[in-house]
Amino acid sequence: MPRYWLMKSEPDVYSIEDLRKDKRTYWDGVRNYQARNSLRDGLKKGDLVLYYHSNAEPSGVAGVARVVREGYPDPSALDKKDDHYDPKHTAERPIWYVVDVEHVETFKKLVPLEALKAEPRLKTMLVIKRGMRLSVQPVEGAHFDIVRRMGQGT
DNA sequence: GCCAACGTTGGC
DNA sequence: GCCAACGTTGGC
Numbered sequence: 001m002p003r004y005w006l007m008k009s010e011p012d013v014y015s016i017e018d019l020r021k022d023k024r025t026y027w028d029g030v031r032n033y034q035a036r037n038s039l040r041d042g043l044k045k046g047d048l049v050l051y052y053h054s055n056a057e058p059s060g061v062a063g064v065a066r067v068v069r070e071g072y073p074d075p076s077a078l079d080k081k082d083d084h085y086d087p088k089h090t091a092e093r094p095i096w097y098v099v100d101v102e103h104v105e106t107f108k109k110l111v112p113l114e115a116l117k118a119e120p121r122l123k124t125m126l127v128i129k130r131g132m133r134l135s136v137q138p139v140e141g142a143h144f145d146i147v148r149r150m151g152q153g154t
Numbered sequence: 155g156c157c158a159a160c161g162t163t164g165g166c
Numbered sequence: 167g168c169c170a171a172c173g174t175t176g177g178c
Contacts, residue, residue, distance in 0.1 A: 054177085055175080056176095113177080131175095135175085
């Protein structure tokens with residue numbers, strides 16, 4: 001029984017089309033403890049993810065990905081040359097975690113944030129709350145289905 | 155590019 | 167442990 005999540009990425013940095021080309025990637029660079037807890041403990045193999053484009057024109061849900069490997073230490077936190085390097089993170093005492101995700105589908109039409117806000121059945125979704133910055137957040141199954149249908153145009 | 159909202163840091 | 171300062175996120 002898969003559970004559902006929403007993950008944010010800036011399309012200028014890594015878009016769902018980048019994921020489609022790569023087929024699979026590890027979700028690095030999360031440096032927020034609440035999101036880290038979800039990556040380390042929450043996301044399970046087979047869980048489905050709404051792929052959200054943030055800081056975009058327009059921002060919104062661009063497609064669906066699937067978790068294919070559960071949380072493990074973030075390699076980018078060990079790499080001194082990486083923007084996400086964190087000296088407090090070590091191989092022995094990791095702080096930051098990643099999961100691997102694979103591309104499932106790119107929506108025919110991105111579902112803009114505005115459309116999510118306009119759909120009454122989605123009014124409790126976290127992502128539409130003002131000031132919601134959490135980059136990995138849980139999504140209710142019913143909400144996931146509604147958003148996916150909006151994206152598939154069905 | 156602006157800036158409100160939020161999380162984190164560090165002085166005390 | 168408080169809270170001001172600072173840095174980041176992310177919609178607009």
